[in-house]
Amino acid sequence: MTDLNHVVLIGRLTRDLGTDERSFAYTQNGTARANVSIAVNRTRKSGDQWIDEVSYFDVTIWGRTAENLKPYLTKGKQIAVDGYLKQDRWEKDGMKNSKVVVVADSVQLLGGRGESSSDGGYSPNSGAPRFQPRPQPQGYQSQGADSSYAEPSEGFPEDIPF
Numbered sequence: 001m002t003d004l005n006h007v008v009l010i011g012r013l014t015r016d017l018g019t020d021e022r023s024f025a026y027t028q029n030g031t032a033r034a035n036v037s038i039a040v041n042r043t044r045k046s047g048d049q050w051i052d053e054v055s056y057f058d059v060t061i062w063g064r065t066a067e068n069l070k071p072y073l074t075k076g077k078q079i080a081v082d083g084y085l086k087q088d089r090w091e092k093d094g095m096k097n098s099k100v101v102v103v104a105d106s107v108q109l110l111g112g113r114g115e116s117s118s119d120g121g122y123s124p125n126s127g128a129p130r131f132q133p134r135p136q137p138q139g140y141q142s143q144g145a146d147s148s149y150a151e152p153s154e155g156f157p158e159d160i161p162f
Contacts, residue, residue, distance in 0.1 A: 005084045007102050009057060010110065011038035017073035022081055024070060034066035035059070038081070058101045059083070065107055078110040 001141075014037045015025050024034050035058065042053045059081055061069065082103040090097050 007081070007083055007085055009038065009040055009059075009081045009102065010078065011040035011057070011081075013037070013073055013075055014039050014056065016075050017070055024066070024117070029056050031063055032066040032070075034061040034070065034073065036061065038079065058099070059104055059107075060086075061102055061104045061107055069107060069109070072109055080108040080110055082106045146153065 015023075015037055017034055022035060024032070026032055037056055037058050040055050040057060042055065043050050044053065045051070081102060081104050083102050083106070085100055086103045088099050088101060
C-alpha cells in the first residue's frame with residue numbers, strides 16, 4: 001500500500017499578501033509563488049468548559065493560482081486549502097533546521113460578499129469578483145424549478161418496478 005499525504009484546511013489569513021519577495025515572487029523560470037499563513041481555530045471541551053485552540057500553518061501557492069488570488073489574499077479572509085505537507089530542511093550556522101509547510105493544490109475563497117466591508121454590505125472593491133448570470137437567448141422560456149418536480153410525466157407509470 002502506498003503512503004498518503006493529503007491536507008484540507010479552512011482558516012483565515014493572518015496577514016495581507018505583500019509585495020515583498022518572501023510573500024510573493026517569481027522563480028527564475030517565471031512561475032509565481034505566494035507564501036501565506038492561515039490561522040485555523042478549533043474548539044474542544046475540557047471538563048465543563050469549551051476551550052478555543054488556534055493553530056498556524058504556512059501555505060505555499062504556486063503558478064496561476066498564486067497570480068489570480070494575489071489581489072484577494074488579505075488579512076482575515078477565510079480560505080480553504082487542499083494540498084499536501086512538505087518538509088523543508090536546511091543547515092544554518094551548524095544547526096540543522098526543518099519546517100513543515102502546506103503546498104496548495106487548490107485554494108478557494110470563502111466567506112460572504114461583504115466580509116471585508118465595515119458596514120456588512122457588499123462593496124464592489126472588497127472581496128472576490130462578482131459574477132453575473134449568463135443572459136438567456138431570445139425566445140427562451142424558463143420553467144420554475146417547482147414545476148419540473150411537481151408531478152410525474154404522463155408517459156411514466158407512478159409505480160416503478162424496481
